[in-house]
Amino acid sequence: MTDQNGRAQPAIGDEVLRLEGLEVQFPVRGGLRNRLSGRPADVVRAVDGVDLAIRNGEVLALVGESGSGKTTIGRVIVKLTRQTAGRIWLDGNDMTDLSGVRELRAYRRRVQIVFQDPYETLNPRQSIYDFVAEPLVVNRIGGSDADRRLQVLSALDSAGLRPAEEFAARFPHELSGGQRQRVVIAGALVMDPSIIVADEPVSMLDLSIRTELLRLMLDLRAERSLAYLFITHDLSLAWVIADRIAVLYLGKIMEIGPAEAVIRRPRHPYTAALVSVSPSPEPPAKASPVSRTILVGETPDAVHIPPGCRFHTRCPLAFDRCKVEEPPLFDVGDGQLAACWLAEGGRELPVLPASDPAPSSAGA
Amino acid sequence: MSGSEPVATRALPRLAERSAPLLEVEGLRTHFQLGHETVHAVDGVSFRLERGEALGIAGESGCGKTTTALSLIGLLPPNARIVEGSIKLYGIDLATRSETALRRYRWREIAIVFQGAMNALNPVRRILDQVAEPMVQRLGTGEREAHEKAGDLLELVGIPRARARAYPHQLSGGMRQRAMIAMALACDPAIVIGDEPTTALDVMIQAQILELLQRLQKQLGLSLILITHDLSVIAETCDRVMIMYAGLVAEEGAVAEVFTRPRHPYTQRLLAAIPNIHAERRTLETIPGSPPDLRYPPPGCRFAPRCPVAMDICRIEVPSEVRFADGVRVACHHYPAGSDGTPVTLPTDAPYGTR
Numbered sequence: 001m002t003d004q005n006g007r008a009q010p011a012i013g014d015e016v017l018r019l020e021g022l023e024v025q026f027p028v029r030g031g032l033r034n035r036l037s038g039r040p041a042d043v044v045r046a047v048d049g050v051d052l053a054i055r056n057g058e059v060l061a062l063v064g065e066s067g068s069g070k071t072t073i074g075r076v077i078v079k080l081t082r083q084t085a086g087r088i089w090l091d092g093n094d095m096t097d098l099s100g101v102r103e104l105r106a107y108r109r110r111v112q113i114v115f116q117d118p119y120e121t122l123n124p125r126q127s128i129y130d131f132v133a134e135p136l137v138v139n140r141i142g143g144s145d146a147d148r149r150l151q152v153l154s155a156l157d158s159a160g161l162r163p164a165e166e167f168a169a170r171f172p173h174e175l176s177g178g179q180r181q182r183v184v185i186a187g188a189l190v191m192d193p194s195i196i197v198a199d200e201p202v203s204m205l206d207l208s209i210r211t212e213l214l215r216l217m218l219d220l221r222a223e224r225s226l227a228y229l230f231i232t233h234d235l236s237l238a239w240v241i242a243d244r245i246a247v248l249y250l251g252k253i254m255e256i257g258p259a260e261a262v263i264r265r266p267r268h269p270y271t272a273a274l275v276s277v278s279p280s281p282e283p284p285a286k287a288s289p290v291s292r293t294i295l296v297g298e299t300p301d302a303v304h305i306p307p308g309c310r311f312h313t314r315c316p317l318a319f320d321r322c323k324v325e326e327p328p329l330f331d332v333g334d335g336q337l338a339a340c341w342l343a344e345g346g347r348e349l350p351v352l353p354a355s356d357p358a359p360s361s362a363g364a
Numbered sequence: 365m366s367g368s369e370p371v372a373t374r375a376l377p378r379l380a381e382r383s384a385p386l387l388e389v390e391g392l393r394t395h396f397q398l399g400h401e402t403v404h405a406v407d408g409v410s411f412r413l414e415r416g417e418a419l420g421i422a423g424e425s426g427c428g429k430t431t432t433a434l435s436l437i438g439l440l441p442p443n444a445r446i447v448e449g450s451i452k453l454y455g456i457d458l459a460t461r462s463e464t465a466l467r468r469y470r471w472r473e474i475a476i477v478f479q480g481a482m483n484a485l486n487p488v489r490r491i492l493d494q495v496a497e498p499m500v501q502r503l504g505t506g507e508r509e510a511h512e513k514a515g516d517l518l519e520l521v522g523i524p525r526a527r528a529r530a531y532p533h534q535l536s537g538g539m540r541q542r543a544m545i546a547m548a549l550a551c552d553p554a555i556v557i558g559d560e561p562t563t564a565l566d567v568m569i570q571a572q573i574l575e576l577l578q579r580l581q582k583q584l585g586l587s588l589i590l591i592t593h594d595l596s597v598i599a600e601t602c603d604r605v606m607i608m609y610a611g612l613v614a615e616e617g618a619v620a621e622v623f624t625r626p627r628h629p630y631t632q633r634l635l636a637a638i639p640n641i642h643a644e645r646r647t648l649e650t651i652p653g654s655p656p657d658l659r660y661p662p663p664g665c666r667f668a669p670r671c672p673v674a675m676d677i678c679r680i681e682v683p684s685e686v687r688f689a690d691g692v693r694v695a696c697h698h699y700p701a702g703s704d705g706t707p708v709t710l711p712t713d714a715p716y717g718t719r
Contacts, residue, residue, distance in 0.1 A: 065566035065567065065568060065569075066537075066566055176654050178654070206424040206425050206593065207424060207593065207634060207637045207638065207651075208424060208633070208634070208637055208650065208651035208654075209654065210637070211637045211648050211649060211650045211651075212650045212652065214648055215648055215650060218648075233566060233567065234567070234639070235567065235641060236596075236638075236639040236640065236641040237639050239639065239641050239646065240639040240646050240647070240648055241648070263641060273568070274567060274568070275641060277567055277568060277570075277571035278567060278641045278642075279570075279594070279596030279597055279599065279600050280596055280599065280600075280638075280640045280641060280642040280643070281595050281596045281599050281623060281635050281638040281640055282599060282623060282624070282640070282642065282643075283599045283600070283619045283620050283623045283624065284599075284600060292571065294568065294571045294572055294575060295568050298536055298538060298569065299566075355575070
């Protein structure tokens with residue numbers, strides 16, 4: 001099956017992972033002073049009530065700026081950070097509280113993570129073979145040494161490191177940046193996971209290497225009906241690779257829906273502003289200058305989340321209700337939801353006021 | 365501020381030639397010494413920058429864009445050396461000047477804003493003092509006046525006076541980058557170089573900073589050199605673009621021409637590889653292979669090993685630069701001297717997810 005752009009559409013199946021009411025809070029330093037003075041300690045509300053479901057073979061992009069909580073969500077899913085509240089389901093089974101090493105191992109087989117920086121993930125003294133084989137060895141799976149070897153080589157081959165035999169014998173310093181990230185992907189693949197959490201997996205890479213890697217990831221999901229939670233700050237990247245996009249702001253989902261809908265018809269002012277400032281490789285046309293909405297100020301810190309709609313302090317369309325009452329995620333149809341009072345009842349988003357057009361530079 | 369005067373009345377350096385272009389770089393070669401080996405980081409780069417113009421220099425890691433910038437202001441690391449070429453500022457050749465002589469021009473005529481503001485700012489000094497310092501040291505401005513002007517500059521870049529006494533760690537990434545820009549403007553330079561000035565910033569903050577740079581360019585009559593791996597940033601902020609590959613210029617010309625009708629196969633591929641949120645289609649083109657090792661640059665065109673339309677001659681002979689009627693210049697054998705510049709057609713990638 002292909003979509004209108006000729007892209008292969010893998011069959012998207014049953015739900016693989018579900019988050020319900022996820023909250024993560026971190027105590028702030030200086031809490032002692034508060035405790036002595038009898039005040040409650042300040043907390044960072046990094047994730048503040050997130051519901052999310054990912055299906056087999058689906059790419060869900062989690063997009064947000066620094067401080068949005070996107071990385072924390074990824075870490076909770078792979079159980080590197082503990083949630084304060086909420087539940088995690090895998091294939092319909094509650095995985096919120098895993099007791100014991102065995103359960104955790106079984107879970108981690110299914111849910112793998114790929115980090116941004118292959119330089120930090122790889123051990124310079126470890127051969128590529130040993131790196132990829134390590135999760136099998138640590139988890140005491142994969143059968144005999146000969147069986148493991150086959151699995152490692154097959155993972156390297158799937159990650160496009162061919163001939164696999166040759167790459168297996170190398171060390172990280174003998175590889176290019178793109179090849180190193182492929183090794184990291186092979187290390188995730190060897191466990192045969194159902195879902196990979198990819199946290200900014202290409203943001204350190206040059207453009208030409210980046211697209212090769214993204215293609216690899218998309219090819220793999222088509223072959224194995226892998227699901228990806230693709231965490232990124234780059235909305236353009238999300239648009240190119242994702243089936244669905246979730247836009248986060250200050251620990252909460254502002255908008256979620258099919259990529260096409262979220263980008264082409266955003267229903268949340270924050271999404272609309274992000275789309276408008278996402279740079280494109282086309283020079284602004286003289287006749288129709290792009291209208292950009294550059295939000296004023298910066299994201300407030302997650303200790304002092306504004307009351308009402310948390311985005312209202314920067315929203316160009318905010319009105320009185322936004323300051324006092326937090327909007328729920330309104331269903332605007334076709335699987336698109338937006339947490340904005342303006343989206344209530346499925347209404348279209350009014351046009352955002354444009355920032356002063358950037359002065360055309362002299363000589364242009 | 366004196367910078368708000370029209371460009372023409374800026375005081376020129378003593379040795380300046382009145383009729384010379386603002387900046388003219390010719391045949392620049394900057395090499396690094398790594399043990400016994402030589403890295404040909406910049407290997408024959410020429411370009412001009414006119415007054416009030418914004419030039420973007422783009423390319424991937426190791427293409428020589430940052431080395432070019434550091435050569436301009438004489439801030440090369442100890443193992444790097446300009447081995448050939450000239451860098452003429454108002455006709456004064458900076459490439460041949462001694463370090464002491466160069467200091468007259470650095471910051472006063474050419475200033476630079478780096479990517480990581482946290483590393484470039486002094487963590488234990490208030491930003492107001494840091495912006496005032498170059499005025500005191502290089503222009504001999506009195507302390508009091510320098511602080512007054514530094515406050516003005518910080519306000520100009522969007523840092524309120526009340527925040528001017530903050531230390532760098534008390535500011536957000538975007539605010540620190542604004543402080544860096546104020547510092548670069550302290551001596552009222554003619555040229556500001558931004559080396560990946562927005563790369564580590566969130567997209568909304570990036571938009572704020574780019575808008576600020578454009579506003580300053582217009583308001584102060586600045587000339588801007590923007591160095592970035594992100595061609596989208598150049599498309600939106602620059603007049604001209606120079607695309608570098610493996611130490612050489614692949615293509616250079618007006619943004620309106622190069623981005624809408626790219627000619628060099630590398631430019632075509634690079635533009636196609638950028639995820640474009642405003643495009644009709646979702647595409648994800650690749651450039652197989654990686655840039656050459658600049659210790660042993662390949663003979664002929666340096667892009668030939670990765671070029672989908674490379675011919676035999678491309679692997680033997682270095683292509684010379686050809687300039688077309690629209691002012692764009694390209695170094696590619698598909699455009700021999702006298703070519704009308706019709707872009708060469710490249711094969712497209714297969715749709716993805718179909719391996």
